[in-house]
């Protein structure tokens with residue numbers, strides 16, 4: 001039985017009926033996205049906020065669906081800042097990411113960014129110079145790459161080991177000295193985003209406890225009064241075991257206790273999640289164009305490819321999918337039955353693979369393969385110009 005929601009199946013059928021060419025499309029389930037975002041935010045303990053990391057999927061209908069539920073948007077480039085501000089002039093925005101241009105910092109001040117997450121001492125110096133010259137105030141967090149005794153064991157590590165993200169702990173005294181020499185840029189707290197793809201809520205709670213203890217120690221060591229800690233995003237989606245997802249409500253209960261014990265709720269705790277919020281609302285559909293056998297292996301070539309949907313190639317995983325069978329198979333076209341099959345796209349590279357050697361009951365030409373969890377880091381991270389294939393259709397269920 002396919003796990004594709006009925007509303008998505010209906011939309012796919014309509015899209016299929018619009019064109020005589022085989023189908024390739026992204027379908028986004030916005031009612032489900034709203035429901036999910038609301039549930040995620042409502043679960044948060046008091047004193048916590050959820051910002052959406054626009055980089056996961058900055059499509060306008062997606063941002064529009066999320067805006068009423070999340071506390072704001074996190075942007076990571078001047079481009080994202082312009083995009084979000086142009087369409088959501090009143091939504092709170094925070095601005096992180098490495099390699100900000102001086103013009104990005106100017107823009108952040110002009111466009112009323114609530115907090116800039118400063119990534120290095122040089123960036124801090126530039127921001128202080130700009131704010132001083134323009135005689136304006138700007139609040140910041142310092143993004144710190146914390147040393148961890150126990151390195152997080154996820155597949156995408158942004159901290160705890162040497163990385164270009166944030167500044168090392170040893171920079172804090174210099175950053176505070178720099179801040180002390182001026183009064184335009186104000187420190188509100190610290191930012192940590194040490195990993196992505198976190199699937200284990202207990203490990204994540206352990207990491208957040210470490211942040212809280214560390215900030216408490218810094219407050220007394222450096223005589224600081226901190227009002228805010230950004231604990232980043234990084235909550236994962238279990239692509240290989242979709243039935244075992246991160247337990248958000250269990251995590252939030254644990255966080256509630258943690259905040260009571262370790263922070264006394266003295267600080268605002270902010271999340272900036274992307275993948276966990278939008279991945280489940282997106283579906284990438286490719287119609288099977290050809291099925292062939294080579295030695296002991298079967299291959300199904302789908303309309304589209306990793307130039308539209310880079311997620312499986314980027315994560316080196318077999319992407320979960322469902323099959324919507326066609327009712328009018330070409331009589332002469334081959335079918336793979338009760339065998340494993342490798343699903344590929346139309347690109348002339350062996351890397352254009354969605355899933356390898358996955359058992360199917362029956363897959364034939366004209367069937368629609370629907371990849372779930374395609375709503376984050378999918379279309380927008382893909383090398384869309386490669387081979388000049390047309391773009392997929394895009395449909396947002398309202």
Ligand SMILES: Cc1ncc(COP(=O)(O)O)c(C=O)c1O
Nearest residue numbers: 053193196233234235273274275
């Ligand atoms: C600083 C920062 N914050 C938030 C995110 C969002 O991460 P995710 O989509 O895994 O929640 C990222 C992703 O790379 C990031 O680098």
